[in-house]
Amino acid sequence: MSEALLTGAPRVTARGAGRMTGAVHAEWTKLRTLHSTWWLLLGIVLCTVGVGALTTGSLSAGDCLARRTCDEDTVKLSLTGVWVGQAAMAVFGVLAVTAEYGTGTMRVTLAAIPSRLRVLAAKAVVVAGLAAVVGAVSVLGSLYLGRVLVLDAGFTAEAGYPPIGLGDGATLRAVVGGVLYYVLVALLGVGLGAALRDTAGTLTGVFLLLYGFPLVAAMLSDPDWEKTAKRLSPTEAGLSVLATRNLEALPIGPWAGLGVAASWAVGVLVVGWAVLKGRDA
Amino acid sequence: MDSIDGTVQVRGLRKRFGSVTALDGLSFTVTPGQVTGFVGPNGAGKSTTMRIMLGLDSADAGEALIGGRAYHALRTPLHEVGAMLDASAVHPSRRGRDHLLWLAHSHRIPVRRVDEVLEQVGLASAGRRRAGGYSLGMRQRLGIASALLGDPPVLLFDEPVNGLDPEGIRWIRGFLRSLAREGRTVLVSSHLMSELEDSADHLVVVGRGRVIADTSVRELLATASGDRVSLRTDARTEAMTVLAAAGATVASTGRDTLTVSGPSAEKVVQLLSGAGVPFSEISAHRATLEEAYMELTGDVLEFAAAPVDEEDAR
Structure with missing residues (x-):
């Protein structure tokens, strides 16, 4: 072969970690260069903060000024929007994978990066990173608005409600947990997308997982079964991490609940990886 | 320069999709420095073979080796094999240049190389437009640009001429020849022999997942009785x-x-x-390549139409 042949592209021989960096960079460029990514991420913030503000804005301390008679969890209420925003977050994670199958670019991706594990890991890293940033903006934004609105609603220090602030351990747990929950939902989307490949099918699956469980739990008449269903639900268990009061009324402890959501995300990612590795692209 | 061997070897490939045998013991070798046409009727197994070469599909038996190595073993695949399997495999909302950019980033290829290949395929001015607005010909060019990105010694193109206008066909023929002249291995598939008549030096003719002929264009023409x-x-x-x-x-x-x-x-x-x-x-x-090819594949057509009386056909 002639010497002149390979002069066009200076090649950096990437090894080990270098190849993973390249894969992550490629995934980041893929997401960055689609307008839909940024609209979707903006949608997540607006959904979370908007729904949170609606909830706290419509509150009224009204007839429960005495602390013992009314024990509202103002932090959790401020973060109600996570219930809605998680849908958009799941869509974000799902599309990061299924859009590649829909457009046929998955084959281009896998030809450039033959290691299926590296492709899935790179997608997970980039999606998780963006989800963490957007989750933090959403959660902190909701909490800031909530802090103002619950005061307006009468949940004052005199009524037994200290102002919402990150100095409080339980509140900090809710914030960190809420951000992590968003990351886990996005990863759930990535894993399910890799397993199912089809956008419509994956979205149906992820919504059933996120919202179907609580619906089924609510329909179970046996309280033990209901509690078990809630403990297993990625949403019910996972969002218990947002609670700052009445922890004993939760189906599962805050961190344990987040652990359930994490198990779902990891489990689905492993299934997605197995399918990606085992099936023809 | 690393001594990259651009020989592509396909050995005894077998692949079944359910009850359909796509590849039935396919073996051939593609050598550097010439354009090899990979021809056969639709459904003959050309695309499946190329997907296996790129490690996208797994073979039930046999192997495809690039320079003696399986695709999965290539450390920097874009520098060793450039491929265009499907020109429409571009996200329609992404700009053409950005499509090349993420590919470049996966191999730490400098950004100026992206602009170089865009220039090379004549897409420099369209690079900043969204790929969804590209004509089929422009998508083919973008696909070729992505194959050239890593300046690889081996190039695989699946039906690159499909849907191009005459100007585009002339361009691509000249381009394939120039890539081969540079010493690269160029494998081009087509279901129409006439598309390869002026560009291929060597032909691998397949039908029903088997190699029917592995010969030079000149030899094939000589054997035709047309x-x-x-x-x-x-x-x-x-x-x-x-x-x-x-x-x-x-x-x-x-x-x-x-x-x-x-x-x-x-x-x-x-x-x-x-x-x-x-x-x-x-x-x-005079016998054309097409006739020689029809003679070869006449009895192995996967989806042959009912024979038409010659008088009626004229």
Whole structure:
């Protein structure tokens, strides 16, 4: 072969970690260069903060000024929007994978990066990173608005409600947990997308997982079964991490609940990886 | 430069999709420095073979090796194999240049190389437009640009001519030839032999998942038995007698038309004039690659149409 042949592209021989960096960079460029990514991420913030503000804005301390008679969890209420925003977050994670199958670019991706594990890991890293940033903006934004609105609603220090602030351990747990929950939902989307490949099918699956469980739990008449269903639900268990009061009324402890959501995300990612590795692209 | 061996070897590939056998023990070798045409009817297994070469599909048996190594073992695949399997495999909302950019980032290829290949395929001005607005020809060019990105010694193109306008077809033929002249291995698939007539040096003809012919274009043409002379005459019987006496094979193809195999057109004219047999029209017909190919694949067509009477077809 002639010497002149390979002069066009200076090649950096990437090894080990270098190849993973390249894969992550490629995934980041893929997401960055689609307008839909940024609209979707903006949608997540607006959904979370908007729904949170609606909830706290419509509150009224009204007839429960005495602390013992009314024990509202103002932090959790401020973060109600996570219930809605998680849908958009799941869509974000799902599309990061299924859009590649829909457009046929998955084959281009896998030809450039033959290691299926590296492709899935790179997608997970980039999606998780963006989800963490957007989750933090959403959660902190909701909490800031909530802090103002619950005061307006009468949940004052005199009524037994200290102002919402990150100095409080339980509140900090809710914030960190809420951000992590968003990351886990996005990863759930990535894993399910890799397993199912089809956008419509994956979205149906992820919504059933996120919202179907609580619906089924609510329909179970046996309280033990209901509690078990809630403990297993990625949403019910996972969002218990947002609670700052009445922890004993939760189906599962805050961190344990987040652990359930994490198990779902990891489990689905492993299934997605197995399918990606085992099936023809 | 690393000593990258650009030879592509396919050994005993087998692949089944359910009850359909896509590849049935396919073996051939593609060598550097020439354009190899990979031809066969639709469904012959060309695309499946290329997907296996790129490690996208797994073979039930056999292997495809690039420079002696499986695709999965390549450390920097874009620098070793450039491929365009499907020109439409671009996200329509992404700009053409950005499509190349993420590919470049996966291999830490500098950004200026992206602009170089865009320039090379004639897309420099369209690079900042969204790929969804590209014509088929522009998508083919973008696909080729992505294959060239890593400046690889091996290039695989699946039906690159499909859907191109005549100008685009001429461009791509010249381009394939120039890539081969640079010493690269160039494998181009097509279901139409005529598309490869002016660009391929070597041909691998497949049908029903098997190699039917692995030969140079020149050899294939030489073996084709298509040379013949068509003749229109009112004195059919006399003409047949004269020509048959001279050792030609004559067939009557119509009320006043004959097809003569054996002698050249000049010889036919000479024979008929010498015998005083009148004729009104004579034309020589050289075997084309397409005919040679049809002869080869005639009995292995996967989805053959019912035969049409030749008279009706004309």
